[in-house]
Amino acid sequence: MNKITILVVEDDSSVKNLITTTLETHNYKYLSAKNGKTALMEASTHQPDIILLDLGLPDIDGIEIIKRIRSWSNVPIIVISARSEDTDKIDALDSGADDYLTKPFSVEELLARLRVTQRRISAMKNIEQKEETEFINGDMKIDYAAGSVFLGGKEVHLTPIEYKILCLMAHNVGKVLTHNYITNKIWGSSFESDVASLRVFMANLRKKIDKNSNYENHFIQTLVGIGYRMNKL
Numbered sequence: 001m002n003k004i005t006i007l008v009v010e011d012d013s014s015v016k017n018l019i020t021t022t023l024e025t026h027n028y029k030y031l032s033a034k035n036g037k038t039a040l041m042e043a044s045t046h047q048p049d050i051i052l053l054d055l056g057l058p059d060i061d062g063i064e065i066i067k068r069i070r071s072w073s074n075v076p077i078i079v080i081s082a083r084s085e086d087t088d089k090i091d092a093l094d095s096g097a098d099d100y101l102t103k104p105f106s107v108e109e110l111l112a113r114l115r116v117t118q119r120r121i122s123a124m125k126n127i128e129q130k131e132e133t134e135f136i137n138g139d140m141k142i143d144y145a146a147g148s149v150f151l152g153g154k155e156v157h158l159t160p161i162e163y164k165i166l167c168l169m170a171h172n173v174g175k176v177l178t179h180n181y182i183t184n185k186i187w188g189s190s191f192e193s194d195v196a197s198l199r200v201f202m203a204n205l206r207k208k209i210d211k212n213s214n215y216e217n218h219f220i221q222t223l224v225g226i227g228y229r230m231n232k233l
C-alpha cells in the first residue's frame with residue numbers, strides 16, 4: 001500500500017484520466033488540478049508528497065509553477081510534457097524539477113519514475129532521522145535522544161547551558177556563529193551581560209571537550225571579536 005499522495009496537474013482530461021487510473025490501480029492517493037492556479041493552491045494546502053506536472057497549462061506556464069513551488073517547498077516534481085526539446089527539459093530541470101517524462105509515455109515508465117522518487121524520499125527521511133538522533137564529529141558524539149555527550153566513548157558531563165551551546169554549535173558545524181547569534185538562541189536576548197556570560201560558558205565547555213586535543217584539532221575555535229565556530233574534525 002502506497003501511503004503517499006500525488007498531485008496530478010494536467011489540463012488534458014484523457015491524459016489526466018490515464019494517470020489517475022494508473023495511480024488508483026497501484027494504490028496511490030491523488031489530488032488533481034487542471035490549471036496552474038488550482039495546482040499552486042492544492043500544493044500549498046494539501047502538501048502532496050510528489051507532484052506530476054504538465055508544462056502546457058491554460059493559465060500559468062509549468063516552468064513558472066515549478067519556480068513558485070520551489071520558493072517554499074522541496075516536494076519532488078516530475079514533469080510530464082509534450083515538449084520534447086532538450087531546451088525545455090533543461091529549463092524545467094534548472095527551475096527545480098526532479099525528473100522529466102515526455103508524452104506519449106508508458107504507464108510502466110511513469111510507475112518506475114514514481115518508485116525511484118519514493119526511494120529518494122525515504123532515503124532523505126533516513127538521513128534526517130539520523131541527524132536528529134546523533135551527531136558525530138571526530139571522537140565526539142552527541143546523543144540527542146539521551147541528551148548526553150561522549151568523547152572517545154567516555155561520557156562528558158555538561159551543564160544544561162553548556163549542552164545547549166554545544167548542540168547549537170553542532171547544528172552549525174563549520175559555520176562561524178556570532179556572539180549575538182548564540183546568546184539570542186540560548187537566552188533569547190543579546191545584552192552585553194549575556195555575551196560576558198557566554199565567554200564564561202564557552203571557556204568551561206572548551207575545558208571539558210577540548211582538553212585532550214592539540215591546538216590544530218580543537219573542536220571549538222574562537223574568532224576574536226566575532227564569535228565561535230565548531231570545526232569539522
Ligand code: CA
Nearest residue numbers: 011054056057
Ligand atoms: Ca497541457
